[in-house]
Amino acid sequence: MPHSALDLQQDAARLTARLVDFPSESGNEKALADAVQEALSRLPHLSVDRYGNNVVARTDLGRAERVILAGHIDTVPIAENVPSRLDEDGLLWGCGTSDMKAGVAVQLRIAATVPEPNRDLTFVFYDNEEVAAHLNGLGHVAAAHPDWLAGDFAVLLEPSQGQVEGGCQGTLRVRLSMRGIRAHSARGWMGANAIHAAGPVLERLAGYRPRRPVIDGLEYREGLNAVGIEGGVAGNVIPDLCTVTVNFRYAPDRSEQEALEHVREVFAGCDIEEFEVDDSSPGALPGLSHPAARAFLAAVGGEPQPKYGWTDVSRFSALGVPAVNYGPGDPNLAHKRDERVETALITRCEERLRSWLTA
């Protein structure tokens, strides 16, 4: 076996270590994508496609349902935490261990060891998840080959500490600008202060009472926050512009449009001169009532949780595929210098997926 090849017969913990030692920072995934494609192509029960550095492999057994197992192969920049290191307590340390080479290892192990699953399977390995949304490989595949992503249910193996996390919040970022009239501060009455005009906006934010709706049994907590404010020309000038950037994280029972209307309503009457949408990504409903999701929940066990962050499950949701996060990593360790994963959790996650797909 050449040095660059992946051995899918080794256990998931060893395979995770191998993947971590195969650096693949965002934008530099080609070598790993090559290795994944090569390893999957050796499996006769899969047909393999590639688009850029995204690899998609499928069974085609004519099953009644099709399930997607998806994960990104890139990591944030290495922070002197590669190669990986396994300690005495069974913790594997290194960049990408939790986010999400452990999940990718589970995908590869299922691909290699379940040739006759009870549901047809689609494995998606994609690039550039850790960088700007427009670079995201899953988005590129969805745009160029939406048929590759057809399915009844998707599991994204993002770190969720071995718990099922349903759906995800939507996020909306808006820039609210107040205008004034510039003047020398020694003659302030000649001007109109745009920073003072932002007071009512901050007051509405401070007094905002977020909803906590329950959807498919999961409680979501919304939030509306200023994430930036700027204003000022010079130390002796009444400023004529002040901009507050607000971020609304909303439960997936609101659409993007409804979220926008809500934010407009919150600030109605605040004398905002410009209302500019800076960023908007819809949420994803947990979809836990779908039969495939119910069977999955029964097989993997535990209490499903809401996902507060925004993840790529939203992309599946937009394609009409209910999706959940379920992976062995710890989301709180993602992107940290001391990132690590419990190897026992990798094994358990692999076993539970296998039992669901072979029962």
Added chain:
Amino acid sequence: MPHSALDLQQDAARLTARLVDFPSESGNEKALADAVQEALSRLPHLSVDRYGNNVVARTDLGRAERVILAGHIDTVPIAENVPSRLDEDGLLWGCGTSDMKAGVAVQLRIAATVPEPNRDLTFVFYDNEEVAAHLNGLGHVAAAHPDWLAGDFAVLLEPSQGQVEGGCQGTLRVRLSMRGIRAHSARGWMGANAIHAAGPVLERLAGYRPRRPVIDGLEYREGLNAVGIEGGVAGNVIPDLCTVTVNFRYAPDRSEQEALEHVREVFAGCDIEEFEVDDSSPGALPGLSHPAARAFLAAVGGEPQPKYGWTDVSRFSALGVPAVNYGPGDPNLAHKRDERVETALITRCEERLRSWLTA
């Protein structure tokens, strides 16, 4: 007469043009200071001192009162508006015409043409007024040779459109910082938003009712304004710091310390974690009740006005010398590309000073 010499026998308008065509941006005043010193040294009734690029000349006639006529010789950077140009309407255009080569020309004309004034005279020509306060030549002279600035009354020939402007406002700039707890905006409840915490500060500013005290018959208008606000870490982070910079312009019946205490009181209870003085310069009382000032007012005529900006009269005030602004330029044209001065006003200003000093 060599090319670099100043002819103090030409009228004040021509002398102003000559001074404008002798570029002296802040930091480059040496050649002009040399020329001023040389011209004054040719006048037998004056003794001349120099400190850096600051020139001080005095009569010593044993009069009962001593009056100071002061002006800065530097200008802001030239903006394609040199050499000067006299138009058909008697307007002289160019960098520094109003601020304040016209005033300097009047000083030089009085020095040259009033050898036996009714009050002893001190002429002060100083550098670096248009830049940071610590570079100001008048401040350097005050620190090194305070005796050179002794006197009963001072006239600063800053542009005041031929009106007497009494005293000046004080200015205080303070940075108010609110602290919070950083968190991911998808889990806003884990943090505390420092921008939201600035709401009460903006509310106090918007509701602030400035005083309009009358001092020596002049009405001063105070003002308290935000001149800057900043906060924000990233588009998905609850910010842990927000800083509002406020500028208090206050009437000269408050001391620096009283102004600071007032600002502290205004924001009492606003949950400010840091209160940092960024800049502070005291005001100057108009001193119009002083006998020398009364005689000056009677001679030059017109209704005295309060000075809203901060000027170097404050430095004289700190030395115990009452001071006013009185000069031929237009303060609203200072620092502008289309800066200009009415030559008729230069002549009138010179004549009125002469009649006061020779009556």
